[in-house]
Amino acid sequence: MIGFEPWLVPLAPLAAALLLGLVSDAALGAWIAIAATGAGFAASLLLPSTMGAGTYILVDALSAHVAMLTAFVGFTTALYSRRYIARAIASGALDAGRAREYHVLFMTFLGFMLLALLSNNLGVTWVALEAATISAVLVVGLPRTANAIEASWKYFLLCGVGIGLALFGTVVLYLAALPALGPGYDAMSWTALAHAAPQCRGTLLNLAFVFLLLGYGTKAGLAPLHGWMPDAHAEGPTPVSAVLSGSVLNVALVVILRVRGIMDSNADALAPGPPIMAMGLLSVLLAAFSLWGRRDAKRFFAFSSIEQSGVAAFAFGLGGAAVFAGLLHMTVHTLAKSAVFQCIGLAAQRRGSQLFAHLGGLLVSDRALALTLAAGILAIAGLPPFGLFASEMLIMGETIRRIPLLAAALGLGLVVGGWALAARLITLCLGAPPATPPIGQPTIWVSLAPAWIHLALIVMLGLAMPQAVQAWLATAAQASQ
Amino acid sequence: MERMAIGTLSYDAAHLLGALVLALSFGLLSQRRLGPVINAYAMQAIVLAAAAAWQAHVQHAPELYLTAAVALGAKGVAMPLALHAIVRRLRIGKSVETALGIFPTMALGVALVALAVLVVLPTTTQSQTLARDDLSLALSVVLLGLLMMISRRTAITQVIGFLSLENGLILAAVSVNGMPLVVELSVAVLVLVGFVVFGVFFFRIRAEFDSLETDHLDRIGSGHR
Numbered sequence: 001m002i003g004f005e006p007w008l009v010p011l012a013p014l015a016a017a018l019l020l021g022l023v024s025d026a027a028l029g030a031w032i033a034i035a036a037t038g039a040g041f042a043a044s045l046l047l048p049s050t051m052g053a054g055t056y057i058l059v060d061a062l063s064a065h066v067a068m069l070t071a072f073v074g075f076t077t078a079l080y081s082r083r084y085i086a087r088a089i090a091s092g093a094l095d096a097g098r099a100r101e102y103h104v105l106f107m108t109f110l111g112f113m114l115l116a117l118l119s120n121n122l123g124v125t126w127v128a129l130e131a132a133t134i135s136a137v138l139v140v141g142l143p144r145t146a147n148a149i150e151a152s153w154k155y156f157l158l159c160g161v162g163i164g165l166a167l168f169g170t171v172v173l174y175l176a177a178l179p180a181l182g183p184g185y186d187a188m189s190w191t192a193l194a195h196a197a198p199q200c201r202g203t204l205l206n207l208a209f210v211f212l213l214l215g216y217g218t219k220a221g222l223a224p225l226h227g228w229m230p231d232a233h234a235e236g237p238t239p240v241s242a243v244l245s246g247s248v249l250n251v252a253l254v255v256i257l258r259v260r261g262i263m264d265s266n267a268d269a270l271a272p273g274p275p276i277m278a279m280g281l282l283s284v285l286l287a288a289f290s291l292w293g294r295r296d297a298k299r300f301f302a303f304s305s306i307e308q309s310g311v312a313a314f315a316f317g318l319g320g321a322a323v324f325a326g327l328l329h330m331t332v333h334t335l336a337k338s339a340v341f342q343c344i345g346l347a348a349q350r351r352g353s354q355l356f357a358h359l360g361g362l363l364v365s366d367r368a369l370a371l372t373l374a375a376g377i378l379a380i381a382g383l384p385p386f387g388l389f390a391s392e393m394l395i396m397g398e399t400i401r402r403i404p405l406l407a408a409a410l411g412l413g414l415v416v417g418g419w420a421l422a423a424r425l426i427t428l429c430l431g432a433p434p435a436t437p438p439i440g441q442p443t444i445w446v447s448l449a450p451a452w453i454h455l456a457l458i459v460m461l462g463l464a465m466p467q468a469v470q471a472w473l474a475t476a477a478q479a480s481q
Numbered sequence: 482m483e484r485m486a487i488g489t490l491s492y493d494a495a496h497l498l499g500a501l502v503l504a505l506s507f508g509l510l511s512q513r514r515l516g517p518v519i520n521a522y523a524m525q526a527i528v529l530a531a532a533a534a535w536q537a538h539v540q541h542a543p544e545l546y547l548t549a550a551v552a553l554g555a556k557g558v559a560m561p562l563a564l565h566a567i568v569r570r571l572r573i574g575k576s577v578e579t580a581l582g583i584f585p586t587m588a589l590g591v592a593l594v595a596l597a598v599l600v601v602l603p604t605t606t607q608s609q610t611l612a613r614d615d616l617s618l619a620l621s622v623v624l625l626g627l628l629m630m631i632s633r634r635t636a637i638t639q640v641i642g643f644l645s646l647e648n649g650l651i652l653a654a655v656s657v658n659g660m661p662l663v664v665e666l667s668v669a670v671l672v673l674v675g676f677v678v679f680g681v682f683f684f685r686i687r688a689e690f691d692s693l694e695t696d697h698l699d700r701i702g703s704g705h706r
Contacts, residue, residue, distance in 0.1 A: 123661070157639065161627065164646050168623055171653045172616070174660050183659025207600065 005043065005050045006057050006118055009067055010128075012040035013074065014111035017104050026089060026099040030082035033103050037075040037110065044071040044114075048472070053191040058120030061476040062327075066254050067117045069331055070247040073338050074110040076450035080342050081106070081239040083447050087349050087440065088237070098142055102237060105139040108132075109240075113247050117254065122170045122188045125255065126163070129219065132251075133159050136244065140236035151231035158228040159218055166215025169208045173259075176204035193262050202268020209272060212259050213279070219252035222313055223283040226306045233302030234354070238345030241298055245305040245341060246334035253309065253330060257316050257323070257480045264319070264481065276317030281409055283310025288417035297344050297354050300424060301337065304380055307417045308333040308388075314410060315395045318402065324477040325394035328461070331473075332387035333380070335458050339451035340376035343369060346447055347428075350438045356424065360431025369443045370429045372451050377425045379458050381418040387461035491539045495656065498532035499618040502652055503594070506625040509645055510586050515575050515637070519564045522641050526556035529648050533655045545655055552651065560644065567637065578634040586632045593624040615656035622649030 016036030023029045047064035085102060088094040094102070109132050116128035137159070141152030170188075177187040180199035186192040193200070218225040233241040256276060263272035287307035294300035308329070315326030346369055347362055348354040362370035379386035392414060399407040461469070505525035512518045530553035537545030568575075579586070601617035626646025630639045654660055 153636070157630065157643070160643055161630070161646070164623065164643075164650055167650050168620070168653055171650070171657055171660065175616070175657050178658065183661075185661050188661065203603065 003050060005046050006059050008043035009040050009047065009071060009118060010111045010115035012036045012043060012111075013107040013114070017107035017111060020100065020103045020107060024096065024100060026085065026096050027082075029100055029103045030078070030085060033078045033107060034075070034082060036107060037071070037078040040110075040114065041068075041071040041075040044068045053120050053189075055185055055189070056121055056124060057118055058190055059118060060479040061472065062254060062257070062479040063117050065327070065331075065472065065476040066250050067114055069334055070110070070113055070117065070250065073243060073246045073334060074114075076453060077239050077243050077338065077342075078106075080242070080345075080447065080450045084237075084239055084345055084349070091349070091352075091439070093143065094237075098144075102139060102142055105135045105142070106240065106243075109135040109139065110243070110247075113251055116251050120189050120191055121185065122173065122190065122193075125190075126167055126170055129166075129251065129255075130163050132248070133163055133219070136232070136240070136248065139240050140232045142237060143235065145235070147231075148235040151228075151235035155228040155232045158225065162215045162218025162225060164215070165211045165218075169211030169213075169215055172204055172211060173208035173262075176200045176202075176208055190258055194258075194265070197262045197265035198267065200262070200266055200269075202266050205263060205266055205269040209259060209263055209269070209275075213256060213272075213275060216252040216255045216259075217279055217313075220249050220256065220313060221283070221306045221309045222279045223286045223306065223310065226283060226287070229306055230299045230302040233305070233341075234296050234299040238298070238341055238348065241302070242338035242341035242345075245302070245337045249305065249309045249312075250330055250334060253312055253316065254480075256313070260316060260319070261480050273317045273319050277314050277406070278317075280310045280312070280314030280317055281406065281413070283307065284314065284410060284413035284417070288413040288420070291417055291420035295355050295357065297348070297356055297359055297424075297428075298341070300356070301340055301344065301380075304417065304421065305333075305337055307413065308337070308380070311392065311395065311410075311414070315398075318395070318398060319481075320398070320402075322395055322398040323480060324474055325391050325398060327473055327477050329388065329391035329395065332391055332458050332461055335454040336376055336379040336386065336388060339454040339458075340373065340380060342451045343373035343376060343448075346443050347373065350440065350443065351434065352436075352439050356427055356431075358434045360427055361429075361433030363429045364433060365438050366443050368445070368448060372448050372455070374425055374429055375455050376451065377421050377428075379455065381421040381425075382414060383418070385459055385463050386455075387458045387465075390462050390465075491535075494535055495532065495539065496614055498528055498535060499615050499652060499656070501528045502532060502648060503618050503621050503625075506622050506629075506645060506649075507587065507590060509641065510590055510625065510629055510632075511583060513577055513583060515568055515577055516565070518577060518638060518641055519561050519568070522564075522645060523557055523561035525645060525648055526552055526560075529652060530557055532652060536655045540658060542659065548651065548655060552648075556644065556648070564637070564641070577638055579632060580634050581632040586628065589632075590625050590628055593628060594621040597621040597624055616653060619649045619653035619656070622646070622652060625649075 013036050016032055020029050020032055023032060044067050047059050047067060051059045051064065085094065085099050089096065089099055112128045112132035116125045116132065119125045119128060137152045137156045140155055141148050174187050177193055177196060177200050179201055180196040181187040181192055221229045233244060260272045260276060263269045284307050287303045287310060290303045291300060294303065312326045312330045315322040315329060347359050350366060351358045362373065379388055382388045382392045396407060396411065399410055502525055505521055505528060508521040509518055512521060530549045533545050533549035533552055537543060537549060597620040598617045601620055623646050626642050626649055629642030629645060633639055633642060
């Protein structure tokens with residue numbers, strides 16, 4: 001059995017959500033959110049020392065790693081949100097009531113995501129992810145513009161269906177485990193399932209896998225179920241885009257990775273790798289080509305998230321040594337993408353628009369912001385010295401070694417995507433600025449600090465990954481298999 | 482748990498109720514007017530409640546009575562009443578607008594049921610008879626719900642398709658022997674989803690557009706791509 005400590009990680013934001021419902025002062029609310037996410041992050045750092053599995057909670061290297069990452073991004077996003085929301089209120093984009101709603105929903109979302117990660121019960125994972133989806137749907141619709149409502153409607157329909165299919169898969173998985181584990185909680189627990197997988201009924205596992213892959217694949221933004229991603233990212237409040245891009249995709253990918261582990265240990269079940277790789281590769285190619293011709297910056301980076309999620313899924317499908325690379329990729333991409341979204345949010349507030357046509361020439365008007373953004377985009381494009389270069393090299397290397405033909409397709413996707421990112425980087429930094437002067441004061445370091453922390457971590461992971469971090473990631477990769 | 486085999490009362494009744502839920506899915510697809518669609522949904526939820534209650538009796542699982550009560554109260558009574566009220570208050574057109582005609586939809590529906598049976602039966606040859614039959618019925622209901630979401634234009638009929646899809650999920654969950662926890666939690670969450678749909682979306686969409694046509698929404702979004 002494990003102690004109460006892991007519970008603190010999801011409970012800190014959830015308790016804050018309850019408290020924030022009572023606080024009408026926007027500034028105070030932002031500080032409460034920062035304190036709660038900070039406490040949640042601090043508690044998540046204790047996870048590696050409290051590893052174990054109970055009836056409801058599972059802390060292994062994989063869940064601990066992704067929970068720390070999610071809690072960290074939640075914390076920096078809360079820091080970033082404080083000034084972002086204050087500016088949104090000042091500019092009239094949000095009123096005080098909506099700001100309160102925003103904080104409540106953001107904390108609920110984060111809390112349930114962490115619960116989904118740390119849960120040892122498929123049912124609880126499912127319910128937590130469903131609750132997180134509902135709060136995300138509401139927060140995306142928060143700006144109350146026609147486009148935001150369309151986006152949240154689409155998000156709700158697609159993810160509602162996806163999560164429905166995932167529940168069906170969960171029921172079938174339970175049915176598959178019944179002969180091995182008998183009725184009760186065991187047949188729904190990740191740890192028991194992993195042990196009993198060889199005795200599960202293979203044919204039923206296949207059926208469950210299809211539904212779980214489609215269901216959680218929707219949440220991971222994998223093609224062809226990615227339709228909600230661009231709209232939800234483009235229309236929701238920017239801090240939410242930052243968290244959506246990182247954490248939701250990761251939680252869904254972790255679930256897929258665990259299901260893969262169960263399938264792998266059963267001799268009768270089909271090989272889970274190829275379908276996951278196919279969805280991943282399709283996402284990479286589709287998103288890479290879709291990047292060209294986007295006019296809306298947040299929509300553009302949402303497509304880039306689909307691409308990177310596809311790369312991680314491809315690596316997880318490939319299995320073996322690629323799982324380590326996939327985890328590294330997921331980690332680094334989460335950090336890089338949230339930094340980029342934070343910068344785009346600041347730029348959009350300065351220019352009063354998120355279209356590329358209005359975001360040009362940032363280097364002249366906001367030098368620090370433009371340089372931070374440029375670093376973030378270079379990181380996502382997979383250029384050294386950032387960590388994505390390392391993870392993409394590892395994934396490419398492993399692909400060339402095992403399935404050379406697919407390496408060509410993956411390489412094409414990465415190059416086309418990276419090229420689109422580079423082209424947009426030039427527009428953003430050096431393009432012609434709009435005729436109208438920027439709104440408000442130039443961006444100060446407080447707003448940029450969270451992005452700098454993220455970028456520093458990525459550089460560290462790319463140039464000189466400490467031995468301990470490498471060993472830790474390898475343990476996490478091992479935990480899924 | 483009593484042993485269930487073809488010919489026993491417990492099996493026949495469970496099978497009959499499951500089949501009725503599926504038949505009502507076709508009922509949903511066949512209606513041309515909004516009022517009867519909502520009524521068909523209410524009927525489906527009531528039959529689902531009966532199926533859950535029967536499973537509670539057969540499996541000696543009293544917690545399933547709770548599932549049955551929630552299905553009956555929330556999905557069989559409260560949601561249909563709310564849907565009727567929305568239709569009245571928002572003065573939504575009474576006819577169902579289809580993206581695909583009624584007959585092709587029904588034909589596709591039959592094909593989907595055949596698919597569900599073909600997919601489930603070979604995978605569960607050693608399972609208890611009941612679970613495998615109910616699983617194919619439930620999968621059919623899920624697929625028909627999806628079909629309804631795709632083939633209907635207005636937001637309200639899409640939501641009913643989604644709710645009917647959920648009925649299929651609950652049917653699957655209750656008919657699996659001794660599945661813990663999920664039933665109560667999922668029902669609670671599904672009801673929550675229902676309230677989100679009603680409370681937030683419909684009134685907001687109404688406020689913005691005076692119309693629940695999702696086509697209308699798509700047109701607005703396309704300017705930004």
